[in-house]
Amino acid sequence: MTRGLRALSKSPGYFALAVMTLALGVGSATVMFSVTESALWRPLPFPSPGRLVLVTDRDRKSFSEGAPVKRAEFLAWRGRARSFRALAATGWGAAHNITGAGLGERIQTQSVTANFFATLGFAPTLGRDFTAADESGGGRRVMLTDAYWRSRFGASTDVIGATIKLDGEVYTIAGVLPKAFHLDFTSDPDLYLPLDLSPAAGLRPRRELGVIGRLAPGVTIAAARAEMEAMGREPAGRDGGDWTTNVEDLRASFNKFRRGPLLLFFGFAVLGLVVACANVAALQLARYAGRRRESALRIALGANRLRLAREAMAESAWIAVPGAGAGVLLSMWGLDGVRKFMPLGDFVRSEQIQMDAWTLAFVLAVCGATVLLFALAPVFSAGKIDPIVALRTSKRGMGGETEKRASVFVMAEVAISFVLLFAAGLFMRTHKSLLETPMGFDARHVAAMRVSPGGAQRPASGEMRTFARRVLEAAGAVPGVGKAAISGGLPLQFDSRAMVGTATRQAQDSLARIISPTYFDVLSIPLLAGRPFTNRDSETAPRVAIVNRRLARKLFGAENAVGKTLQIAEGGSAAIATGEADIVGVAADTKELGLNEIDFDDVYLPFEQNPLRSIYVAAKIGGDSVAADAAIGDIQRQLRGIEREVTISDAATMEQRLDEGLRGNRSRVFLVTLFAA
Numbered sequence: 001m002t003r004g005l006r007a008l009s010k011s012p013g014y015f016a017l018a019v020m021t022l023a024l025g026v027g028s029a030t031v032m033f034s035v036t037e038s039a040l041w042r043p044l045p046f047p048s049p050g051r052l053v054l055v056t057d058r059d060r061k062s063f064s065e066g067a068p069v070k071r072a073e074f075l076a077w078r079g080r081a082r083s084f085r086a087l088a089a090t091g092w093g094a095a096h097n098i099t100g101a102g103l104g105e106r107i108q109t110q111s112v113t114a115n116f117f118a119t120l121g122f123a124p125t126l127g128r129d130f131t132a133a134d135e136s137g138g139g140r141r142v143m144l145t146d147a148y149w150r151s152r153f154g155a156s157t158d159v160i161g162a163t164i165k166l167d168g169e170v171y172t173i174a175g176v177l178p179k180a181f182h183l184d185f186t187s188d189p190d191l192y193l194p195l196d197l198s199p200a201a202g203l204r205p206r207r208e209l210g211v212i213g214r215l216a217p218g219v220t221i222a223a224a225r226a227e228m229e230a231m232g233r234e235p236a237g238r239d240g241g242d243w244t245t246n247v248e249d250l251r252a253s254f255n256k257f258r259r260g261p262l263l264l265f266f267g268f269a270v271l272g273l274v275v276a277c278a279n280v281a282a283l284q285l286a287r288y289a290g291r292r293r294e295s296a297l298r299i300a301l302g303a304n305r306l307r308l309a310r311e312a313m314a315e316s317a318w319i320a321v322p323g324a325g326a327g328v329l330l331s332m333w334g335l336d337g338v339r340k341f342m343p344l345g346d347f348v349r350s351e352q353i354q355m356d357a358w359t360l361a362f363v364l365a366v367c368g369a370t371v372l373l374f375a376l377a378p379v380f381s382a383g384k385i386d387p388i389v390a391l392r393t394s395k396r397g398m399g400g401e402t403e404k405r406a407s408v409f410v411m412a413e414v415a416i417s418f419v420l421l422f423a424a425g426l427f428m429r430t431h432k433s434l435l436e437t438p439m440g441f442d443a444r445h446v447a448a449m450r451v452s453p454g455g456a457q458r459p460a461s462g463e464m465r466t467f468a469r470r471v472l473e474a475a476g477a478v479p480g481v482g483k484a485a486i487s488g489g490l491p492l493q494f495d496s497r498a499m500v501g502t503a504t505r506q507a508q509d510s511l512a513r514i515i516s517p518t519y520f521d522v523l524s525i526p527l528l529a530g531r532p533f534t535n536r537d538s539e540t541a542p543r544v545a546i547v548n549r550r551l552a553r554k555l556f557g558a559e560n561a562v563g564k565t566l567q568i569a570e571g572g573s574a575a576i577a578t579g580e581a582d583i584v585g586v587a588a589d590t591k592e593l594g595l596n597e598i599d600f601d602d603v604y605l606p607f608e609q610n611p612l613r614s615i616y617v618a619a620k621i622g623g624d625s626v627a628a629d630a631a632i633g634d635i636q637r638q639l640r641g642i643e644r645e646v647t648i649s650d651a652a653t654m655e656q657r658l659d660e661g662l663r664g665n666r667s668r669v670f671l672v673t674l675f676a677a
Contacts, residue, residue, distance in 0.1 A: 018280045019323045025276025026327025026366055030355075031334040032269035033362050036262045038353040040255050044184050047121035048214075052250040053221060055087070055211040055228060057243055066246055066253070068207040071197060077211070077231065083224035084213040088112065088119040091195055091208055093187075095614065096166045097452050097647040106452065106649040107148070107190040109166075114194060117143075117177070119214050127160040127175030134174075134194035141174040142166070143192040149176045152190075167613075186254070206570075212250060221247055268423065275417055277370055280319060316370070324367040331355065440590030441491050442524035443658050445628045448490055448618040449651035451639055461539070464611040467642070472516065474638045475619050480631055482620040485518040488575075488612045491590050492657060499570040500603050502555055507569035510551060510601040511592055512576060514610045520587065522620045523654075530562040530585030533606040537584075543609055545581040551601035552586045561586050566603070575610045618654070628653045 043049045055077070056066030069089070078087045091111035098105045114130040123129060124143065134141050142164065144153070153159045159173050171193075182188055195209075215224055228245040335353065453467045468486050475484035489495030495514065501507035517533040519525075528549060537544050545566050552561035566581045589599040607615075619635060621628040632651050639648055652660075 014283065015319070018283055018319045019326060021276050021279050021283075022319065022323030022370065023326035023330055025273040026324050026363065027330030027334060029266075029269040029273040029366070030327055030331035030359060030363055032266045034331065034335055034355050034359050035353055036266045037356075037358050037362075039262055040259060041358075042356075044251050045180065045182060046184075049251065050249070051085075051215045052120070053213045053215060053224065053247050054250050054253040055213050056246050056248075056253075057207065058246045066248075069209045069211050070207055071209060074209050074211055075197065077228070080231065081213075081224075081227060083216055083219045083227045085216045086115055086119040087211060087213045088116040089195060089209040089211050090116060091210075093189055097168075097645075098164060098166060106450070106647050108187075109142075109191055109193050110189040111193045111195040113197065116192075116212075117181070119212060120181075121214075122178060122181045124175030125178045126157060127173065129175060130192075130194045135197040140169070140171045141194055142171045143174055144176045145188055145190060145192075146177055146179040146181070147188070148190040213247070221249060271419065273366065280323075280370070284316070320367050320370040323370070324363050328355075328360075328363055331359075439491070439658075440525060440588050443491075443654035445621045446522060446618055446654040447621055447628045447632045447635060447651070448616055448654060448657075449632065449636065449639075450614060450616050450649045452614045452647040452649075453643060453645075461611045464613060465539070465608060468516070468607060468611070468615060470642050471615065471617050471639060472518075474642055475617050475635050478619070478631060478634045478638050480622050480627060481635070482622055483518050483522050484617060484619045485522040486516045486607060486615045486617050487519055488514040488615060490616055490618065490654070490657065491523065491592060494592075496576060498568055498576055498603055500551070500555075500601075501567050501569060502565065503567065505555055507567060508554075508601065510603050512603050512605060514575065514605050514607050514612055516607050519604075519618075522618050525590060526588040528586045528588055529560065530583070532585060533604075535608075537606045538608045541609075543577075543579065543581040544584045544606060546585040546587055546604040547583055548587050548589050548599075548602035548604075550589050550599050551603060552583075554601060568603075575612045576605065577610070581605070616650075628655070 044052065046052060054066070055069070057069055057073070058066055074087070074089050081087060089112070093108055093110050095106055096109050098107055112130070114132050114135050117123065117129055125146075127143075130141060130143065144159070149155060149159065160175065162173050163170050164173065165171070177192075213224070215221070225245075225247040228247050231245065332355065335355065451471055453464075472484050472486060475481060487495065494511070496512045498510055498512040499507040500510050500512075515533070517535060517537070520527055520532050527546075530546070533544065533546070545568075547555070547561055547566070555561065555566075556564060561583050562585060564583045566583055568576065568578050568581060570578060587602070587604065590602070592600050592602065617635070617639070619631065621631045632653070636648050636651060640646060
């Protein structure tokens with residue numbers, strides 16, 4: 001080992017270059033291995049995680065990956081399925097207002113069955129778990145996460161039995177969850193509510209439950225799937241289609257949609273590591289070629305070729321070990337950058353990305369493999385040296401065989417680098433195409449934020465109409481604001497959904513956006529036919545709707561949709577009433593859920609006829625982007641004057657929201673470009 005270090009110390013430039021080259025390759029590969037291992041391969045942080053499964057409905061006609069479950073179905077399964085030690089359910093996450101002295105706060109909640117935490121293998125550290133009585137619909141209990149307990153209540157042990165107000169209704173704190181409890185397969189809420197499984201709730205036909213099961217001892221996933229498929233063929237609770245029930249591993253079910261991108265970038269990182277190793281191996285060959293006469297002389301004097309091989313291995317180890325160590329340090333900084341700059345919310349389990357024992361094992365494996373790779377090429381060349389020929393010739397540089405091997409390494413480097421450069425070009429082109437994609441609206445100089453009133457959880461419709469009018473007046477009174485509008489959601493953001501059709505066409509799922517008459521003006525969405533909503537479209541006027549061009553063509557073909565009647569069979573929000581609505585306009589298609597999404601079928605409904613409890617206010621600001629950014633604070637101050645417990649959240653300009661929407665694509669371009677470089 002000491003001889004290898006002495007030999008390298010005579011060429012410090014080569015030594016530093018080889019270590020640095022290897023460190024860059026190991027560092028990038030280790031970062032992506034940590035991300036991939038954390039997201040795809042690391043077991044869920046629950047006791048016996050391999051026994052946890054996700055149970056979904058699936059329509060074989062539509063090839064759906066899996067649909068949420070109806071409450072009646074879940075209750076039937078929980079009472080009859082024998083393949084599970086426990087079946088638990090969770091509803092959609094929801095946002096609520098916590099109000100009190102001072103400003104309001106908007107938090108995320110999750111509704112779960114009483115056995116949800118026990119199914120996952122956890123119990124509260126303070127207080128008690130939910131009980132079956134809490135599922136009756138009248139249980140006003142909440143369970144705090146450890147993070148929210150510490151941030152909101154200062155980790156006080158006196159919170160058990162204390163009350164809080166959610167949307168104006170009083171709830172009692174039942175318990176606090178352990179610090180180690182994280183859903184891990186989705187984002188954690190601030191607190192949990194008991195899921196309403198009362199008979200009245202069971203009458204709702206919507207598919208809205210995610211069902212998690214813990215397999216009974218000795219039962220396999222295949223056996224559980226067979227039992228659930230047999231139950232799924234029964235007609236009870238089904239609504240057309242060729243429905244069946246699927247059972248799959250919980251971790252795999254939430255990772256499958258991100259598996260491809262993660263493995264792709266991990267593959268890019270491995271290619272970068274291969275290039276780095278090939279680079280150092282080629283340097284080793286070049287270095288060895290300059291020492292052929294020295295090696296030939298030592299062989300002529302009786303040196304053992306095996307000893308020369310050991311020295312080559314030692315010299316390679318002095319490159320591989322420091323290179324791997326430096327690569328680990330680089331990967332630690334790289335992981336900090338990943339957590340800071342990449343859109344981790346796009347990756348399931350992203351908050352748990354870190355280096356662990358598997359990552360270190362990966363680095364050790366890379367280190368051992370590189371030692372062998374760097375040493376094998378010179379060793380094979382040494383075995384073919386003819387001392388007499390080598391000592392007679394005065395030629396410097398590589399011999400024929402060595403030069404061929406070096407050429408192979410160089411060609412491999414060029415080929416792999418070309419692949420990475422080509423991929424980087426494709427990603428850059430995709431990013432450029434996204435920037436040039438018509439959005440259907442103008443995001444410039446628009447500030448927006450979510451606003452909710454204090455008070456009762458279900459205020460009267462008239463109260464919400466009054467609140468919305470006051471919000472519009474307050475926002476419009478801010479200096480620099482040209483027009484203000486309200487809506488249930490913003491472009492690139494989900495609002496609600498509705499099943500819409502006509503008297504002759506079956507209802508189909510569409511995006512529904514509840515808006516004020518000024519919405520199209522504020523966001524500069526073109527109206528292609530008909531008229532916008534007006535103040536005359538009140539709660540007492542005939543119901544009206546505006547559809548986008550895509551939905552109009554799908555329902556009416558080349559006919560003019562204005563004046564036709566729309567049938568709303570089901571609303572995704574309680575504010576959307578079923579029944580008929582006259583189409584008064586056709587709007588241009590807009591990007592609703594993402595810049596890289598296809599156009600959706602959209603139906604717009606007037607707020608006065610469909611009042612929501614939580615709304616977004618969007619204001620068109622005169623001037624530049626800086627003025628729009630500065631106006632956010634002025635609008636917030638004006639809105640807080642409406643009432644003492646008003647809650648304001650998610651404030652940003654539309655340009656900032658667009659920038660955030662492009663963040664994931666920019667990160668992917670940056671990563672593949674980095675690997676190519």
